[in-house]
Amino acid sequence: MADAGKILDDISHRRFNPLRNSWVLVSPHRTKRPWQGQHEAPSKSTLPEYDAGCYLCPGNARAAGDSNPKYQSTFVFVNDYSAVKEEQQDYTAEVGGDEKSSFLLQAEAVKGICFVICFNPKHNLTLADLPSPSIISIIQTWTTIYRSHLPPTNPHYLPAPNTPTPTSQYSYMQIFENKGVAMGCSNPHPHGQIWTTTTLPEEPSLELLSMSTYRKKHNSCLLCDYVSTETEKRERIVFENALWLAVVPWWAIWPFEILLLSKPCKACLPQLGESEVSGLAEAISQITKRYDNLFETSFPYSMGIHQAPLDATEEQKLASHLHLHFYPPLLRSATVRKFLVGYEMLAEPQRDITPEQAAVRLRALSGVRCYRQAL
Ligand SMILES: [Zn+2]
């Protein structure tokens, strides 16, 4: 009998994403199509260490008039153009009226705060360029902000000295980084964002539901079981250390998508010990360096952390397993990207190169030095 895994290398098929309860169409036979793409020369970084026109560099003025301090490590401030605000008019849906139209035209108010986190003072150093201690500072800043927004009854709650005290109890905090013009990020200064809201957004809500349902059915954690399965199969691993595992997930949509999982079951950042934080810094460094080396360019991506909601119920805490998603758009070179269009908008996402092929390429790359340092 033919090996079932090998058959999937040749036939079109769908793969199930147990986190989102969704499917992706995989068409490996299409990777055999001839590729006419140009070979591009490595793009060398020409950014200065400091840019007088950058609103994120130390000492510079920002759009709304405030000036950045001459920060030495990470620096956090409330976004001058936040997507959600703490102060706004109250809104209550009208009661009565037509039941169908109130169902069809639903809305709820969302309050929140959007922070910007500058990863480091140097305008030209991305996560791939930073030494481990600098990445550890970023993880510690993420943790500090998360802790300061927990309910005061949570044992991990700790007010942060340099950030405003929240005026509401927020439900969820999304920590993320949008890197590169391809991802709509206009400022190259290495920075991330932290949005905290009174509502639980769609993606984490969907994942929590799947994880909670899985826990009830199997009496175990979906992502712990996934770590065991991937560790045993060893077909999609990009990088691992004692405490973290990076894989191109079985159900990846983006060509070089990565799921970074903590090996021990941790619900949120404050549960990470010192060695877990340094292991996470190493894993982030390894992933971003390999990404840069793949097409010899400063690799664009959206990356973010999924962890327990701030106001998690006991059930949600049990269901949560800290992980990071890396969603990079590039497909074949520094300029040829994948678009989610056509069939993907109207039917379901589709990919050509298999997650196993993508993992082989990323695994083989140097995670030791960045291509730009080699130039
Ligand atoms: Zn800058």
Ligand SMILES: [Zn+2]
């Ligand atoms: Zn787990």
Ligand SMILES: [Zn+2]
């Ligand atoms: Zn997730």
